Amino acid sequence: MFLPFSTHFYVDSGLLLFSLYYTLLCLCFLMYCWVLADPVCGYFLKNCTIRGNLSDPSNMKVLCYNRNLEVIPIAIPRKVSNLDLAMNKVSKIEKLDFKGLSNLKILNMPRTQISQVENGALGYLEALQVLGLAHNRLTTLSDYLFQGLANLSLLHLDNNLIATISSSSFQTLSSLKTVNLTKNNLYNMKEVQPIVQLPHLQELYIGSNRFTSFQSQEISNTSIELRLLDLSRNPLGVFRITADVLPYLEVLDIAYCGQLGRMEWDVLNRSFLSNVNRLNLSGIEMSFKRMGMVLQTVNSSLVHLRMQDLLNGSSVLRLEYNNIGNLSEEFLQSCKHMTEVDISNTGLTQLSEFSFRSIEQLSAFKLGHNRLSSVPKATRNLPTLKILDLSFNIINKLGCSDFSNLTGFTQLFLFHNQIPNIKGEFKSLTSLKTLLLYDNQIASMEDGAFEGLVNLTELNLEILCSRDFHFLRTLDISCNYITYVNDGKLDPPPFSHLTSLENLRIFSQRHKGLSHLPINFLEGLKSLLSFQNEFTALTPKLFRPIPRLNSLYLSKARIQSLDFLIAANLSRVTFLQVSKNDITVVNETVLQSLPALTYLDMQDNPFTCGCSDAWFVQWMESDNQTQVVGAGEFTCNYPADLKDTKLLDVELQFCTVDLGLYCYISTTCLVLLTLVASFAYHFLKWHVIFGYYLFLAFLYDTKQRNKLTPHGCQYDAFISYNAHDKPWVLRELLPELEGKQVWKLCLHHRDFQPGKRIIDNIMDGIYGSRKTICVISHRYLESEKLVKRRTYLSWPRAGEQTGVFWQQLRVLLRPCVNLSNII
Template sequence: MPGKQRGSTFSQLRLCLCFLMYCWVLADPVCGYFLKNCTIRGNLSDPSNMKVLCYNRNLEVIPIAIPRKVSNLDLAMNKVSKIEKLDFKGLSNLKILNMPRTQISQVENGALGYLEALQVLGLAHNRLTTLSDYLFQGLANLSLLHLDNNLIATISSSSFQTLSSLKTVNLTKNNLYNMKEVQPIVQLPHLQELYIGSNRFTSFQSQEISNTSIELRLLDLSRNPLGVFRITADVLPYLEVLDIAYCGQLGRMEWDVLNRSFLSNVNRLNLSGIEMSFKRMGMVLQTVNSSLVHLRMQDLLNGSRLKVKALTDIAVQISPILQDSHNSFFSTIKSPTCVFQDLKELWILKLGSNKILTLNDAFMNGLHKLETLNLAGNKLSSIRKGEFKSLTSLKTLLLYDNQIASMEDGAFEGLVNLTELNLGSNKITQTDIRNTVIFSQRHKGLSHLPINFLEGLKSLLSFQAGSLNIKDLHRNTFIHTPRLWFLDISKNEFTALTPKLFRPIPRLNSLYLSKARIQSLDFLIAANLSRVTFLQVSKNDITVVNETVLQSLPALTYLDMQDNPFTCGCSDAWFVQWMESDNQTQVVGAGEFTCNYPADLKDTKLLDVELQFCTVDLGLYCYISTTCLVLLTLVASFAYHFLKWHVIFGYYLFLAFLYDTKQRNKLTPHGCQYDAFISYNAHDKPWVLRELLPELEGKQVWKLCLHHRDFQPGKRIIDNIMDGIYGSRKTICVISHRYLESDFWLFDEQKDVLILVFLEEIPTHQLRTYLSWPRAGEQTGVFWQQLRLALETKDGSAEENPILSGVQAL
């Protein structure tokens, strides 16, 4: 009875717990771990890391069962045109809400007010046109707001009023045209970054945005039709980054900064593509020259060709030297004392895509702190000696996509700290480098890179020399750059490379060799590239990948071999197996590798070809061999234990078989030496000599072997007997009582070991061929006839000679 009571109590308790759990689920239905059309990542017990991913699900409304503890919600790339007031109710823990490309055109007032913990809000690439008064109400913790790529033309004066924690606002590419629209944003107490590029602003004037200083650190005004940039008060004392690239109207953008100290903290300036007279551009640089560390001046266009000139009272002055009403480019950098010498703090200078023809000593002096110089995409035709000698801190030099045809000895003199050099896509046809002068066909590129081309660049980490039409690289090309980490020599015409080329650069990590007409990767085997993690050899002529090649690259994590003419057969079977099983290396586009050979498999996917028969499964063979060995051991053990004497007998029987085979192999090619070996007792010798020999050797002409006549003197008796038996086609035993009692069977041991035991009467037809000598007075003719027939028979079974089977009682 007590047991029953305890059981009943337990059942009631379990039922009660189930009921409570059911009620809890009903009361809080959104705390589950499953959500239709979305993916939940994270743990319910750790809401700070829980993410709900609903991007690109064709959703037309916000899901209603989002877990309340979620901290990150991604609804990007859906079709939610309107955000309803209750869509985010209960999501008070949400910190990140991402909704770009969702076709949102309307957000009801108060719809975002439930997101009191929200810090990041992404509404980019939607269809919003107006930011209303109460749009962001309740988002006191919001710090990052993305509204770029919308259609916003109106911003209510109080829409940003409650965003006291906002630090970054992105309004790029909208329809704003009046700077007063962003005034409420600029005056936020903690705002640091404002992106308002690609709008319709025609002027930027300090009095339009604020009357007091603001904490703004970054201001992006790029790609606006600014006609005026005017600062008349110190409202931007903390500004560090100013981007006015591609601003201006018809080259007449006005720059008016009343005091140089107003922008004294600007250290990054982008003037690329700006439509401004070169005189005013000089004024811009003069304003910020003392603090500037990053200057970008790419794609400069104007109504005149450009000459850069350093003056004594300003950092840089730009003035036209050739008037042209239609075409002009930043073509010449020229100065008697060096153009940029007063930009003493400059770290980065970008002058790409400016059609510069010559450098003219622009970098011979000054710029001692410059670390990055971008001259790519210009019209430079040559590099003279000492052109960059003052740039002792330079780490990155980009000269790709020019028209460089010659380089003098000492072209890179002074660049002791250079780590990255990019000379790709040039037309180098002559290099006047010490002890080396190389010529090739005009505009066909540099066929052989000089041995000392990189001499002096001991700190070089990155070298890019693609599209130079190089056909060969000397084994000592990189002996001057032992620290090289990145090498790009793609789009050349090597066909083959030597392993010794890479041995001086054991630290190499990334190697680009695409479109180099390489037919094999065998050169990598002895190249000492144990640190290479990235290898690109796409679009070459590689047909087979050797196993040893990949074993020589133990650190490889990324392999690009796309667009190679693979041979689909056993030669690539290992490579296929490796791609499918290796967990370290990502083989890019492996599923698209196609066969080029043989013809019947052309254009077939390499991974689809049946190559299992080519591979040897060593594990399976080891398993089978081990299993067989164990079974054999077990069988041998049981056999020896239970069938010991049978095993011993079988062993000796096997030895006898081997001996018999050996003796038979000694026979002459023409047959046996004797027709019969005669075994008899010495007491029967008279009968053998008087009866047997005359008949068989005399009348029937058989050749017999007799021990007293034919045995070899001095040879062991056993050997003579064996030779006699195996040298004769037949053996005739003359059986008599004396024969059975004799020692002939035992040779010289004199022991009676011959015991004939007949357990039953043996029928005569089951006995082997035997003949009995006729009794006294009986005729012997039949006996000799039967003996002749016996000697004439072959070595077949008795059934083949029925006349000799059974007893012939004579």
């Protein structure tokens, strides 16, 4: 019997497939665990800005406005609560665009060129409360447009082309409180009837449409919950209320209504509008008698009346942007319940001392942008006044009695006047919180100029005097000419008494910013939370007196490096703005020194796109705490061949060595190797042993082939047989191969060299022969079960012909090039 014998390694295919399958399954499981343990959760979204914290998605905002997007981004974090897609080019909202955003509460898409919204596209937004679709190209509101928005409370549809509203389009919006349909193509009041009938609707804006009349019976036959109704800039010829359908209405705006400037006012019962307290009648042409009737209808509750740009010249009241010159008391008799008066931009030069005495509850008085040269005496008789705006006048002096009776003042605006000095005119304003005096001509202040302002929290002034402001919270001294020649200490520090100050803003106009800041400039500001400045030559010592700082604004400061922050003890800073500087590289240590940082603005810096910024790029894409604003727009300034290339588009992976990934790969390979070894030992033990020896044989075979002489083999075949089979070999095999076929055979009993080791004789015989013939018998197979898996030739049984056997053997013994082939 003969066996073709080769150097190939054969194993049980079923066991091998099972082993490979199990190994791959384990590998997939490990990969899954790695993804869970180390997800790609970077606080960065290309073409969008994320604000908030990924660990607290309830307040997370994704800002994608003005990015020329043509489709809704698909990588939006699923737990985002606020999404802004304004000013893009998304003409159509597809059905699956918002799938998965079930936590979204605010969706803002104005100026996005939307002309079509597929039915059901908004249905996934089950938590949505605010929807902004203003300034788009919608023409029709279909039946199923808002399906599923049961929690929607605010809807903006203004500035579209809407001409048709389906009767059931608002049916599911049971929580809706405010609807804005201003500036569309609606012409029939019945179009808005389904909206008005909503159970919780409070505000309806339908101005700048094509309504020609407003009649109560067209919108409802029963009372509705509406609090605000805006009908302004419609061509209303008639305003008629014949039933008490608006008992809760508080704000009514019919400004610039009427056909050819005229409108018929027909309210049959004064009680129908008894709760209206804010009325806008600006731009309506009415006779004095008709205007009196309108005012009588709402006079009992009116607290705010606006009558701007009246046309007939004999008005009861003229407000902002009118040329009234002087205003006397008789014009204000009908407005005694008003709480706010705005007569800005009227060319006013003076006011009568008792002009506003009849307005008993006046709290806000706006007189800005006029020609007043002093504080009007009329303000002294307004004990309820809290806010006074005298900005943009020509006031050139302050009197001691100007504010003596106004102890309830909280806000006073005197900026952009011609005030030369301050002598203590504000002493009586013990409730004042905000005082704006910038852009005057203040050259001096007497001692105690701000004495008594114990509640002042915000001061904007061009000259700094701190000792009177123990309770100051906000200080803005921008646009000044302060400068220092070096960073030496000041004696005393300028803010040493402002122990309650929380917000400080200061930058100089001289030389486009301060070139130096004294190292004790911020000493004493132990409560400071926010600091904004534009300067250079910063040192860590500057920030040490302000340990509570959490917001730092350093834009346009010509800063070249942030390394000064490392030793500045800013562990509480959450907001850092360093845009428009000269920063080229971000040091890893800088960001490590700011462990609380959640917002970083580094826009408009000349970044170097190389390995020096590779770490920064990787950090932006993987960090889940700090939002890097505008990261997708960062551009390269160096090297020259990458100038204006987006930083995140540059291939920098080769610069970084991810030790974590390498550890993961090494560990995975070790685990897999252990698994494979365990399976192999358990199921394929003998195959492995055989393979090991086969490998050794291969090495030996290679070594022996290198020793072959160029003349070729000494024998045609080496005969391997068991001693019990020797008679068959001598009687049958030798006569056929050596006698008839003239083959030269190697037989151990005949050709082995005497005195040489048997193993060496065997190896010399094998490697000196083209082929090896194994005579396989039962005795030969007693220790070799592996050959059962091999194809072998069987010697014919007694009485059978031997011709076929010798022919097959002859084919197997054909000469071949590879000397290692064994039969």
